[in-house]
Amino acid sequence: MFMKFELHPNFSEKELITDLNLCKVLANNVADFPWIFLIPMRPNIRQIHDLSKQDQYLLMDEIDHCSKIMKQLFNPDQLNIAAIGNITPQLHMHIICRHKQDPYWPDVVWNKPTNPILINDFHHQINLIKKHI
Amino acid sequence: MFMKFELHPNFSEKELITDLNLCKVLANNVADFPWIFLIPMRPNIRQIHDLSKQDQYLLMDEIDHCSKIMKQLFNPDQLNIAAIGNITPQLHMHIICRHKQDPYWPDVVWNKPTNPILINDFHHQINLIKKHI
DSSP: OOOOOOOOGGGTTSEEEEEOSSEEEEEOOBSSSOEEEEEEOOTTOOSGGGSOHHHHHHHHHHHHHHHHHHHHHHOOSEEEEEEOOSSSOSOOEEEEEEOTTSTTTTSOOTTSOOOBOOHHHHHHHHHHHHHHO | OOOOOOOOGGGTTSEEEEEOSSEEEEEOOBSSSOEEEEEEOOTTOOSGGGSOHHHHHHHHHHHHHHHHHHHHHHOOSEEEEEEOOSSSOSOOEEEEEEOTTSTTTTSOOTTSOOOBOOHHHHHHHHHHHHHHO
């Protein structure tokens, strides 16, 4: 049976930055936390261990690549990198820039109230990442 | 300069399960969430992207290996896998078994109040993991 990758509808409001070899890279439209998602373009994958070994290494390569870009562009004190998926059952890695001055430091930011990012700032952020990725 | 890996003191109350090729595997003493830490035994590593490429792949191998064991032993609905490190500045991956009936589902469990696991249950859990890892 041929199965095609389709992005889960929960990501429909996120902005596409680019497609890497394995992952779709999306931007999260929240202020205060430069935040991207890496979503392996493979059908029916919910957990890291559902990926083939080769895809797991590709995922690691792309986490490394995107982490370095986010670090360079936004100078976070720490990156929070996670596969959670309690709400959206399609494997997605969060890469979130955290600063000691951000509203929730040192707590985690998932499921906390956030403000939407101003549209101009969001486009600026996306273009900046696009240039470097 | 020779630099030796030393476990960060914040892990002093965690129980050692085993040393894999790259990572020390520790158990977290909380009830309701079978929860382990994978800590690469390399000095001065704070983020995944601080690891060499070879160590990144080893880390991925050990995440895959431990995820499958935790899945098999505790039958979680979802594994939460994360490198956060806002509080403890030594790279450590969380692998947490989440069940739809657990106290915080579908929210994340970091920095939430948890109960300590009964000592007999904890030893049982550790021995079970030790047998399979």
